[in-house]
Amino acid sequence: GQQVMQIPQYQHVQEGEDFTTYCNSSTTLSNIQWYKQRPGGHPVFLIQLVKSGEVKKQKRLTFQFGEAKKNSSLHITATQTTDVGTYFCAGPGGGGATNKLIFGTGTLLAVQP
């Protein structure tokens, strides 16, 4: 079945350092979404990317969708302690019309003040 993998699994940074998580799908995706889950919390939607090569920015966060629409990345510039949490990419599962959103394995970000 379809797999969505993320690397790294865990990243520990000093506050102010940059952070990047990479997402790779075994199949081509029509779109990709990113969610953030704070420790003990629930996933919260961050953004959706649809077009090949698309780049979107939200303040210090930069999201990119690969040209082949099989990979994506999230880059955080100058991390803050509020960035702590697990970042998940998610894409439609299976081919054709689907209402199944498959989450990646996640990257847990720890930020040391």
Add this chain to the structure above:
Amino acid sequence: EPEVTQTPSHQVTQMGQEVILRCVPISNHLYFYWYRQILGQKVEFLVSFYNNEISEKSEIFDDQFSVERPDGSNFTLKIRSTKLEDSAMYFCASSEAWFSYNSPLHFGNGTRLTVT
């Protein structure tokens, strides 16, 4: 801002017992979902529900699981005979439209199910 609400926040049950997890999706949303997350692991899709029927389900969602929208507001997940491996955080989610059309999933705070 409207929220998805889930009850209870924590449920402890004995193996073999039936449990019902309850959710109130956002009122104008049409698509409903159940996901589960075993501690420290990824968020796994269980089932999606639209127009009063299951639209998709995963291999996890076997005959022990069922979903229902008993009235205009609640959305429930029933596990008929719980197993130890059913212990997880169960998240309900809803979306206004088909998520592929820029309609994100809104998650509830989850129900932590512990099977002893």
